[in-house]
Amino acid sequence: MSRLERFQNLLDAIEACDWQDAEMVMSAVLEEARADTPLVPFGHIEDDAEFWAAMATYEELRAYFLACGKRLARRQLGRRGQIRLAQLLFADMPDEDRRAVIATRRSGGAGRQVIQPERHQAEGPRR
Template sequence: MAGATGADLEGFWSLFNHNLERQAQASRIIDAVLSCDPEDRVLFLETILDQIRPGWPKSFNIDVMEEAGWWADTASTPERKAYMLACYRRLSRTDKEAFLTYITGRAAA
């Protein structure tokens, strides 16, 4: 991991709870990425992410908020940001104001 300090790497490995098998698997992935031509690394990682991301929300015959919650729990950060902004932009002005009031905890004026 280019530019990583010892502390950065130690923090990274602590995410794996010192599980040696998971560390070995993660090392193989990192080695594979670093072995790629630098121009191919991002494409390689995007291809992997595209295959493992949850994609479009699935219906479990539950209410819409539960379904949205499930999807948000499994979506990547870029997916959450993209869908959140796309949905917000399509709200009516009244719904935007209500949404902003809700997320900021401010009482409606």
């Protein structure tokens, strides 16, 4: 059975349940999934990473991002790897914040200025 067929079967099963029962079961399953670390990848590692990231809480994402970032900073990423990482980090950042990060780095003040992102309340369930 393909992944799409399993997905459709799951949606059909959820739809067939009483909504309160489905909500209780899905909440329990999602909470349990969020409690663990990523499993060993069975397919493409990028797909598994994307799936895990979609299931993770903000705190889990933040913790893993910072830990991975520290490890990546010690590795020789090469010019292309550094550019790709910077593009990902800057992708959703406002121009003003991008300029502040670049100016801090050029002035040698890295680590002295910390830009705190605005925290927003969750806007409904993640998809």
